[in-house]
Amino acid sequence: MMMNHDQLSPGHMMHEAPSSPECTPALSRSAHAQNAAPTFFLSSFRAVKASRLQKRLDLNQACQQLAEWRENAAFHAGHVAPTIMGALPFGLSAQAELFIPTDIALTTREMFQADYGAETIEEPTLQSYHSDLSEARYCDLVIDVKKRMAHSDLRKLVLGRCARLRFSGPVHVPSVVRRLITQNQRDMVFQIPLRDGSILIGASPELLVRKTGAQFCCHPLAGSIPRSPDQAEDARRGQMLLSSAKDRDEHAIVIAQLRSQLSDLSRDLDIPDIPSLTRTATMWHLSTKLRGSIRDPKMSALDLARLIHPTAALCGAPKDLAFRTISALEPSGRGLFAGLVGWSDARGDGEWVVTIRSGIIKGAEAQLFSGAGILPGSNPEAEWREIEAKLGTMRRALGLEPDKM
Known part of the structure; x- marks a missing residue:
């Protein structure tokens, strides 16, 4: 199993063993088909592959189940x-997609990638593309948000769109997963x-929380700029981001919120003074x-995640005001987007x-x-270019040119 400098504790070995007992439209299939769909989570810390679904849970049921397991059983190293x-x-009050797999295995990213092989098939072609916010409308909303900031306590807002x-x-x-x-x-x-029969896939660069034993790590990203294929220009953009007052302010808001949330929950909280x-593949971020x-x-880990989600990197600050403003301005609702994916x-x-x-x-x-x-200090056109680059x-994973739809 893969290890790196981000790992918080040693001792995880590879074994296979059975485990114990509104941007999203109404896209249903049988329980048999659901159980047949593969589930995985790959990171530098752990690569988890699961098959067959034993039981679905809501968030409260999942936290209760984890507490019962930990209280009533011991697990061999x-x-x-x-x-x-x-x-x-x-929004954690919405429906969660949590479940207990019947079978679970620890693998490696390389082994998992090899399982997918190098099969190529004829790709379907893109027939239509629709964004719930046009460039002009998105820029208008950025201006609206800036006006709200001038007349309220709102300091930061993450404004999104759905395509x-x-x-x-x-x-x-x-094929999409292989490319990812x-x-x-x-x-x-x-x-x-x-x-509902759909599949959530992605390649996230942002760790909300990793916990092993008593140790935890968070790695938020806030402040971004698109990368360039030209090496010299790409390096210049990275340094420009690092020295950007607007982006440093955005990042500082995220860190201040996490410091406030984590200080009472933790001991020996270590937070670097400046971001890195x-x-x-597509973006530079402050982290x-x-x-x-x-x-x-x-x-x-799930208990900790639910306490700090959503951070200012996903929502804004102050959190409650930003959440309400997002609900009022974004036309589609986020559903699982800007939520969390993982395991506990x-x-x-x-x-x-x-x-x-x-x-x-x-x-x-x-x-x-x-x-x-x-x-x-946001520039509406620059914010639009940023959300375009983030797509x-x-x-690329869908086989499309990244900057042409």
Whole structure:
């Protein structure tokens, strides 16, 4: 199993063992088909592959199940503990997509990629593309948000839009997944079958929380700029982002919110004074790694994730006002987009990432989402270019040119 400097504790071995007992439209299939759909979560910390669905859970049921498992059972080191996987929505009061797999295995990214092979098939062609916000309308909303900031306590708002794509035939999900894995080597790749028959897939660069034992790590991203294929220009853009006052302010709001949320929950909270640069295949981001120890040994990774989600990197600040403003301005509703994907096990360990650079696929249809952090100093046209660039991850995975729809 893969290990790197981000890993918080040693001792996880590869074993296979059974586990124990509104941007999303109404896209249903039989329980048998749901159980047949593969589920996986790949990161540098752990690569988890699950099959067959034992039971679906809401968020409260999942947290209760994890507490019961941890209270009533002991797990041998090196063996897979009973695990809950799935996805949480942007608004936690909405329906979660959490479940207990019947079978779960720890693998590696390389082994998983090899399982997909190198099969090529004829790709369906894109027939239609619709964004729920045009460029002009999005820019108007950015101006609206800036006016609200001038007359309220709103300091930051993440403004998103949803795109819907229709192809000439069913999207071949294994091909999309293969591209996600090969094109996004640094990112966390996932595939989650949903109860309505659609499939959530993506390659997220943003870790909300990873927990093992008492140790946890958060790696939020806030402040972004599109990358360039020209090496010199790409390096210049990274340095420009690092010195951007607007982006540094945006990032500082995210870190201040997390500091406030985590200080009472943790010991030895370590937060670097200045952000670092993180890159994906399409974007440069400002990032900060926060590390600490949880005070309450009974708190699971899922418990911690639900307490800090959504962060200002996904929502805004102050959180409640930003959440209400997003609900009023975004036309489609986010559903699972800008939510969380990951796993938590009976030991309390787990890993939850932000559901960005992702899509929901069913048959010949795909839905994508992207957003940008709006501040008083935001330029509307630049924010539009940012959300267009952020769609590049899924455009490439769908076999489309990243900047042409």
